[in-house]
Amino acid sequence: MPRYHVLVNPVSGAGKAPDFVEYRVLPLLIALGIDYDVHVTKGVNDAGRIGRELLLEREQRVSEGKVKRGDVTTVVVGGGDGTAHEFMEGVLEGVRDGAQLGRWELVTLPLGTANALHSTLFPPDSVPVPLTERLEPLIAPGDMHALASLIRSLEAGVPRSLPVTQTTISSEPKPIPSHIVLSTALHANILADSEAFRAEIPGVERFKLAAAANVSVFFPAQVQLLPSAAGVRMYDPRTKDWKVLPEKEYTLDGPFGYFLSTTTTPRLEPTFVVAPTLARLPPGPHEGTMDIVVLRPLRDPAVRAASDKGAAWAPRTKEVLGAAYDDGRHIALVYGAGGTVDLSSRVPQHDEGGEPVVEVFRCAGFEWTPTDESHKKSHIVCADGSLYTIPPGGSVRAKVIESHAGEGFWVWG
C-alpha cells in the first residue's frame, strides 16, 4: 500500500478533526500496516501550501526514480470542503509553475460544516459500504458513514473522477479552481453573510439566517452560457430529460435570484439536493460539463404583476429552495396558468405551456457580467466556499477543465 497523506484542519466544522483523525483514522491505518504522514493546517490557505509541497516532493521522487510518474498520491482530507478546495488549489498552482500534475486520489471525511462532497458520495440514507473480514473488527458501526470513503480506498475498487472548474475574474491574478460549487447571487451572498455567524453558530443553521437577509434581492447581471461538445442543454421537467438549446438562447438576461453551478455534487448539504440532474442524468466520464441551477424572478408571472417585486419573490424562493430539501423536487415545478406553482407536485403539473420554475442547464461553463456597477451583491462570487469580488465593469468566466486520462483528481466514493 502506498503512503497515505492525512490532512487535519483543526478549525473546520465543529473542530473535531484532530480527535477524529487520532482516534478513528490513524488506528485503522496502523492496524493495516499503512504508512502515513499527518499534515496539520496552521491557518487560512495552509492546505494549499501542503498541496504544493506534496506535488513538488512527488516530482522530486519521480526524478530520483523512487516513484513512477503514473503512481497515485492518496490524501485523506480531515476537514471540510474548503480544506479540500485549498489543497487542490495549491496542487494546481504548482502545476502552473511547471510541475506535472500526476494522479491524486482524495478520501473525504465529514469533518466540515456542509460536507457537500462527502454527502454526495454517501447520502444520509445510503446503504453502508460493505466491510471485508479484514476491516470488520476495526470499525465501529457508528463510524461507518464517516469512514465510508476511507473504507472504499482501503478495499480498492475504482474511485470517481473529480472534475475541476477553472474560473477567471478580471481582478484575480490567477485562475481559481473549484470542485464543488461555483455560484453568484443568493448562494454566494448567503456564504458571505454567514461567515459573520461562524463563531456563534457552527452548524448549518447559520446559512438559514443569512438566507433570510438575501432572499428578496434581485441580482442584475447578464449570463452567457458556454457550450460543451453537446452544446447547451436545458432540463425539461415534462420529459425529465435534456433538450438542446438553439444558440440564440445561450444568453440569459437578469435579474437573477439564484445562480449556482456544480460538476460533482447534487447536494450541498446532506439533505439539500440542489442539482439532482447530476445524480439522475449523470454526465459521461470526461464529458467536461457543469450543471447550472438558475432562478430568474421576472420569469415568475406573480412577481411581474406585483408592485413590490422583492416581497413577492421572497416566499417563492423559499418555497422552491425548500423543495430542494425534499430530494430535489424543485426541478419538477412548472408555473401554472395563473402563475401559480403547485409545490406539492412530485410530477410536472398538467397546465399546458407552463414554464419550468427552475432553469437547469448543462454546458461547459458560463460568463457572468454584473450590469449595475453600484449593486455590490451581484459582484460576489463563491468558489467552493471562498469568496471573490468582481471589480466594477468586470465579469467572471468559469469553464470545466478538460481532463486527461491518468492525470487529475479522483475521489473515493
Ligand SMILES: Nc1ncnc2c1ncn2[C@@H]1O[C@H](COP(=O)(O)OP(=O)(O)OP(=O)(O)O)[C@@H](O)[C@H]1O
Ligand atoms: N489552523 C487554522 N486556523 C484557522 N483557520 C484555518 C486553520 N486551518 C485551516 N483554516 C481555515 O479553515 C477554513 C474552514 O475549513 P473548511 O472549509 O474545511 O471547514 P468548514 O467551512 O467548516 O466546512 P465546509 O467547507 O464543509 O462547510 C478554511 O477556509 C481554512 O482556510
